[in-house]
Amino acid sequence: MKTQPSTPGRPLEHPSRGEIRLEEVLHALADPQRLRIVHTLAEPPAERSCSDFGLPVSKSTTTHHFRVLRESGVISQVYRGTAKMSSLRRDDLDALFPGLLDSVLSACDRHLLP
Amino acid sequence: MKTQPSTPGRPLEHPSRGEIRLEEVLHALADPQRLRIVHTLAEPPAERSCSDFGLPVSKSTTTHHFRVLRESGVISQVYRGTAKMSSLRRDDLDALFPGLLDSVLSACDRHLLP
Numbered sequence: 001m002k003t004q005p006s007t008p009g010r011p012l013e014h015p016s017r018g019e020i021r022l023e024e025v026l027h028a029l030a031d032p033q034r035l036r037i038v039h040t041l042a043e044p045p046a047e048r049s050c051s052d053f054g055l056p057v058s059k060s061t062t063t064h065h066f067r068v069l070r071e072s073g074v075i076s077q078v079y080r081g082t083a084k085m086s087s088l089r090r091d092d093l094d095a096l097f098p099g100l101l102d103s104v105l106s107a108c109d110r111h112l113l114p
Numbered sequence: 115m116k117t118q119p120s121t122p123g124r125p126l127e128h129p130s131r132g133e134i135r136l137e138e139v140l141h142a143l144a145d146p147q148r149l150r151i152v153h154t155l156a157e158p159p160a161e162r163s164c165s166d167f168g169l170p171v172s173k174s175t176t177t178h179h180f181r182v183l184r185e186s187g188v189i190s191q192v193y194r195g196t197a198k199m200s201s202l203r204r205d206d207l208d209a210l211f212p213g214l215l216d217s218v219l220s221a222c223d224r225h226l227l228p
Contacts, residue, residue, distance in 0.1 A: 022221050026144035030137050097221040103213035107136050111210070 012070060012077045012084075017092045020073030025097065028072035029104055032112060033057060034065050038074060039108045041088040042101075049083045126184060126191045126198075131206045134187030139211065142186035143218055146226060147171060148179050152188060153222045155202040156215075163197045 028034060033055050040053060055062050066086060069075040074093065077086050093101045142148060147169050154167060169176050180200060183189040188207065191200045207215045 022218075022225050023144050023146050023149065026140050026218070030140035030144050032137050035137065096225070097217060099213050099217035100221060103211060103217050104136075104140070107211040107214060111136050 010079075012079075014070060014076055015073045017073075017096065020089075020092060020096055022097060024072040025074055025093070025100075028068050028074045031065065031068075033061075034069055034074075035104070035108050035112055037065060037069060037086075038088060038101075039105060039112075041075060041086060042090070042105050047085045047087045049085055051083075124193075126193075128184060128190055129187045131187075131210065134203075134206060134210055136211060138186040139188055139207065139214070142182050142188045145179065145182075147175075148183055148188075149218070149222050149226055151179060151183060151200075152202065152215075153219055153226075155189060155200060156204070156219050161199045161201045163199055165197075 029038065036055065037053055041048060050062060050066055053062070055065070057065075066075070066077065066084075070077050070086075073089055075086050076089055077084050079085070088101075090101060143152065150169065151167055155162060164176060164180055167176070169179070171179075180189070180191065180198075184191050184200075187203055189200050190203055191198050193199070202215075204215060
């Protein structure tokens with residue numbers, strides 16, 4: 001999987017469903033900020049701009065967190081004009097790892113958020 | 115949580131149930147060797163020596179993996195004579211994060227092992 005600087009208009013790199021690896025998904029989820037992103041994306045609207053999240057970290061760190069989530073297969077991202085919109089790959093994750101995402105989201109509700 | 119070199123006879127440091135953090139558990143599970151250890155510990159016998167696992171890594175790397183699992187609260191370890199015996203903290207994990215361990219073990223069955 002190649003990583004290139006992303007510019008509006010160029011498709012962003014995503015693993016196919018078959019390329020998604022359990023340990024990479026777990027690594028992507030193993031961070032409080034990334035868990036917050038995933039938890040927010042699990043609620044409507046299905047697609048959100050990175051700037052919607054207001055994480056208490058720098059813009060470059062925010063970008064890093066979204067890239068880790070995208071490259072592991074947890075989220076997909078697409079440009080709409082100049083905005084990079086993110087959504088959860090729930091169908092892929094539920095098909096590959098049944099129950100995993102739901103148990104993590106439920107654990108976030110109990111232990112991590114707000 | 116302090117980390118000290120472990121010697122037979124001295125109790126090993128473990129987080130209490132209330133100190134176990136979701137993101138640290140996910141981090142501990144985000145490694146193929148550690149997933150193998152957890153998957154093996156989920157089957158009888160409930161307690162195993164580190165040397166039972168025969169991981170394809172050095173002894174110091176094996177020790178590191180067990181320490182990450184113990185310090186995150188995924189496993190407990192105790193000395194029996196000179197053998198360090200490990201077991202899964204299933205009750206704690208199931209109480210804190212219902213469904214998480216089962217979904218990860220099931221995903222291991224499908225995607226990671228043998």
